[in-house]
Amino acid sequence: MTLRPLPVTVISGYLGAGKTSLVNHLLRNADGRRIMVMVNDFGELNIDADLLESETDDTITLSNGCICCTMGTELLYALGDAIDRRPRPDCLVIEASGVAQPEKIAAAAHAEPELRYCGIVSMADAANIAARIGDRMIGAQIADQLRVADLILVTKTDLAPLADATAAIRNISEAPVIEAPRGEAPVDLILDRPEADAPPAHDHDHHHDHDHAHDHGEMYRSWSTRGGTVDLGQLKALLKDPPPGLFRFKGRFRREDGGAVEAHLVGSTFETAPIADIEETRAVAIGFAPAFDPDDFARRWREVAR
Amino acid sequence: MSETVVFAAKKIVTMDRNLPEATHVAVRDGRILAVGDATCADQWGDGRLDETFADAVLTPGFVEGHAHLMAGAMWNYPYVGYHDRFDTEGKLWEGLTEIAPVIQRLKEADAQMTADGAPPEKPLYAWGFDPIFLTTERLNRWHLDEVSKTRPVVVQHSNFHLMTVNSAALDLAQYTRETNVEGVAKDDKGDLNGELQELAAMFPLMRRIGVDFRALSSQPPSIRAFGALARQTGTTTMTDLHAALPDEDVETLVNVTGAADYPLRIVPMLGAALMPMPEVAPRALELAAKSTDMARLGGVKLVLDGSIQGYTARLRWPGHVNGAPNGIWVIAPEQAEALIEALHAAHVQMHIHTNGDEASVVAIDAIEKAQSKHYWGDHRHTLQHGQMIDRALFKRMKALGIAVNLFANHIWYFGDMHVEKSIGLDRARRMDACRDCLDEGVPLAIHSDAPVTPLAPLYTAWCAVNRITMSGACLGPEQRIEPAEALEAITLGAAYTLKLDHEIGSIEAGKIADFAALDASPLDVDPMAIKDIAVKGVVNGGRVFLN
Numbered sequence: 001m002t003l004r005p006l007p008v009t010v011i012s013g014y015l016g017a018g019k020t021s022l023v024n025h026l027l028r029n030a031d032g033r034r035i036m037v038m039v040n041d042f043g044e045l046n047i048d049a050d051l052l053e054s055e056t057d058d059t060i061t062l063s064n065g066c067i068c069c070t071m072g073t074e075l076l077y078a079l080g081d082a083i084d085r086r087p088r089p090d091c092l093v094i095e096a097s098g099v100a101q102p103e104k105i106a107a108a109a110h111a112e113p114e115l116r117y118c119g120i121v122s123m124a125d126a127a128n129i130a131a132r133i134g135d136r137m138i139g140a141q142i143a144d145q146l147r148v149a150d151l152i153l154v155t156k157t158d159l160a161p162l163a164d165a166t167a168a169i170r171n172i173s174e175a176p177v178i179e180a181p182r183g184e185a186p187v188d189l190i191l192d193r194p195e196a197d198a199p200p201a202h203d204h205d206h207h208h209d210h211d212h213a214h215d216h217g218e219m220y221r222s223w224s225t226r227g228g229t230v231d232l233g234q235l236k237a238l239l240k241d242p243p244p245g246l247f248r249f250k251g252r253f254r255r256e257d258g259g260a261v262e263a264h265l266v267g268s269t270f271e272t273a274p275i276a277d278i279e280e281t282r283a284v285a286i287g288f289a290p291a292f293d294p295d296d297f298a299r300r301w302r303e304v305a306r
Numbered sequence: 307m308s309e310t311v312v313f314a315a316k317k318i319v320t321m322d323r324n325l326p327e328a329t330h331v332a333v334r335d336g337r338i339l340a341v342g343d344a345t346c347a348d349q350w351g352d353g354r355l356d357e358t359f360a361d362a363v364l365t366p367g368f369v370e371g372h373a374h375l376m377a378g379a380m381w382n383y384p385y386v387g388y389h390d391r392f393d394t395e396g397k398l399w400e401g402l403t404e405i406a407p408v409i410q411r412l413k414e415a416d417a418q419m420t421a422d423g424a425p426p427e428k429p430l431y432a433w434g435f436d437p438i439f440l441t442t443e444r445l446n447r448w449h450l451d452e453v454s455k456t457r458p459v460v461v462q463h464s465n466f467h468l469m470t471v472n473s474a475a476l477d478l479a480q481y482t483r484e485t486n487v488e489g490v491a492k493d494d495k496g497d498l499n500g501e502l503q504e505l506a507a508m509f510p511l512m513r514r515i516g517v518d519f520r521a522l523s524s525q526p527p528s529i530r531a532f533g534a535l536a537r538q539t540g541t542t543t544m545t546d547l548h549a550a551l552p553d554e555d556v557e558t559l560v561n562v563t564g565a566a567d568y569p570l571r572i573v574p575m576l577g578a579a580l581m582p583m584p585e586v587a588p589r590a591l592e593l594a595a596k597s598t599d600m601a602r603l604g605g606v607k608l609v610l611d612g613s614i615q616g617y618t619a620r621l622r623w624p625g626h627v628n629g630a631p632n633g634i635w636v637i638a639p640e641q642a643e644a645l646i647e648a649l650h651a652a653h654v655q656m657h658i659h660t661n662g663d664e665a666s667v668v669a670i671d672a673i674e675k676a677q678s679k680h681y682w683g684d685h686r687h688t689l690q691h692g693q694m695i696d697r698a699l700f701k702r703m704k705a706l707g708i709a710v711n712l713f714a715n716h717i718w719y720f721g722d723m724h725v726e727k728s729i730g731l732d733r734a735r736r737m738d739a740c741r742d743c744l745d746e747g748v749p750l751a752i753h754s755d756a757p758v759t760p761l762a763p764l765y766t767a768w769c770a771v772n773r774i775t776m777s778g779a780c781l782g783p784e785q786r787i788e789p790a791e792a793l794e795a796i797t798l799g800a801a802y803t804l805k806l807d808h809e810i811g812s813i814e815a816g817k818i819a820d821f822a823a824l825d826a827s828p829l830d831v832d833p834m835a836i837k838d839i840a841v842k843g844v845v846n847g848g849r850v851f852l853n
Binding site: 014015039041042043044045070071072073074076077079080083097098099101104107108110111112113114137138140141271 | 479480486487488489490504505506507509510512513518520550578579580581582583584620631632634635636637638639640641645664668
């Protein structure tokens with residue numbers, strides 16, 4: 001049996017930007033996902049002690065089934081090792097080094113059929129991101145991390161104003177900026193949800209051609225659907241020109257003209273690929289409040305699916 | 307009492323100022339007992355005369371201070387490059403200057419695989435291809451489809467950043483006309499042309515064809531191949547300058563190098579980036595304790611920036627002459643500073659990769675700070691490549707006790723490109739500034755970075771002596787050094803950077819009996835002929851290995 005491609009999320013950001021805090025937050029709120037975390041060059045496994053189950057030289061196993069390891073080899077070999085791991089994890093999170101080029105890691109996820117690009121999250125310390133960007137030595141690399149990001153988390157906003165950091169970031173990137181004082185951000189924005197070709201569990205009493213909207217507090221909203229067939233041209237048009245606020249979209253679709261296709265979108269990056277026929281179309285979208293309006297999206301969806 | 311063997315030679319170039327030339331060297335227990343004429347061992351009792359090298363010139367065994375074990379592993383696969391190369395068996399692989407002979411060689415390799423019983427879908431990997439020098443059209447998938455329709459055919463380019471592959475290989479990687487991945491190149495009709503650019507695009511294919519240089523480099527056949535390359539080139543001590551060194555690899559290395567028929571002493575350097583920072587110094591010290599005569603452990607490799615020809619080196623003003631942005635830090639400068647301090651404080655010797663001058667400055671600054679906090683008189687931290695170090699920086703290095711291993715081979719292989727495209731004439735003519743280095747009193751080694759350029763210390767010496775580029779020009783004649791200085795750089799100089807100069811690097815009583823046997827002295831031939839001197843074999847620890 002063919003395994004599902006391993007979704008890869010890259011977390012980048014300079015030293016002290018909060019990458020390890022975010023990793024711990026993701027592990028703590030894995031919500032059933034078996035996450036594999038790989039820590040890049042020089043990284044230490046600073047995993048909160050209460051999450052630990054066992055620990056060897058280079059691998060930590062968590063009580064919720066997640067694992068963390070240092071790369072111990074060059075990046076691509078480490079990616080290969082992650083792909084070959086059985087059982088295959090639900091999500092791979094790469095905590096990149098402080099000056100890493102996250103797009104290089106992402107490029108491998110785009111190229112490798114057994115990996116799926118799941119986004120670059122770049123982290124910025126509110127207190128010093130402007131100075132870092134202007135740094136003669138490392139500024140260009142820090143700016144690149146922001147430029148290629150799908151999502152930017154600004155940390156330590158309890159110490160310095162978010163607005164100043166955002167102003168500096170906006171010279172470089174149009175990606176959504178989230179305030180995350182202690183490196184904590186909604187996990188569904190950052191990681192793939194492995195069963196997400198089914199609607200969220202609390203929706204399962206509905207079925208057939210129903211759209212569902214959910215408000216997850218101030219930060220984001222979601223929409224899901226199942227059933228129907230899609231017009232591939234319309235689906236691609238939707239992904240090419242996504243509605244305001246849409247951040248993630250994924251689904252497996254029956255096509256009007258036969259066959260099936262899957263699609264994934266994060267930020268402005270999307271891919272579609274033909275798949276073997278499936279029983280039922282299912283799709284999920286997540287977008288930022290207030291820009292993302294599930295009702296508007298549902299209307300748009302009706303141009304795509306029948 | 308152990309036997310004493312007196313080797314007679316046409317001439318012995320000792321690199322020992324007390325007796326620069328001799329005709330005989332007496333060896334006992336693998337070490338040099340005496341040097342001089344036929345009577346040199348008389349006062350030590352009887353010696354057996356060995357005339358194996360009676361027609362040869364002996365020099366100290368060459369020391370390659372910057373190479374990688376992968377240089378041996380490459381020869382598991384056919385070579386299709388532009389320049390002549392010798393494989394680990396000493397067989398000449400003629401350079402291929404057009405596409406047709408490349409295809410022909412690949413067809414032969416394909417036929418050989420078939421004859422050896424390989425299934426028709428088994429991949430064929432070849433390396434060293436260099437399209438820069440080919441004037442014909444660019445190699446593409448359709449050329450390679452002539453080699454095989456069933457077998458994935460993968461031609462790795464010499465710079466390792468590109469490959470050209472056939473249709474079967476594209477299928478294996480699941481690349482199609484619909485693929486829209488950066489680095490998976492298409493022609494103007496939108497068809498895949500078979501070129502895969504950069505590691506990410508190559509990754510799916512490399513995984514599927516099972517070419518894994520990480521695994522290959524730690525396996526006994528590759529270590530033996532590395533030894534064979536060394537023997538052919540007169541090299542008796544060589545680094546593997548970036549290694550993961552888990553215990554099992556160390557055990558393999560110790561076993562293979564410890565065999566009586568193994569001709570090379572290997573000095574692996576632990577790759578610092580492969581582990582959390584606080585673990586580097588303790589692991590290095592642990593490894594040092596595992597050293598044997600033939601496997602010397604304990605040093606650490608640290609990489610600060612990229613390469614000049616790849617535009618990823620960190621340059622000071624005025625940067626790249628073609629307007630390319632400054633290069634990249636592989637490690638954040640502040641992190642490098644912290645690591646350098648930690649390793650220095652623990653008395654772990656560092657080999658620090660700095661290609662661009664800005665990277666060299668960061669390394670020198672960090673060592674200066676570390677030295678101020680934790681004085682260590684004889685650290686011998688060595689900047690590796692150091693290609694853009696100028697005279698002012700050499701002065702600082704001298705003051706701080708920093709050595710350098712300059713990339714002399716770059717002058718020939720990349721010198722023209724550096725003038726035209728990367729850094730421009732002003733800085734290119736003082737690249738790899740061996741003269742300034744010696745004049746400022748900085749300990750000097752020179753290297754090949756094999757397999758980046760071929761292992762051949764005499765060739766490296768030739769580059770430093772003549773500074774000739776591929777176009778035939780002399781790039782920066784003021785930075786040329788004398789043949790004797792170049793010979794020192796590939797023997798005692800390199801040994802110094804490895805903290806082994808008390809044991810190897812010259813032919814004098816008490817040192818290990820490591821010799822290179824040549825058909826002429828590099829000090830006697832026309833300087834332009836140094837690279838053409840034939841190597842007859844080596845002596846390592848008194849053991850004779852002939853080519």
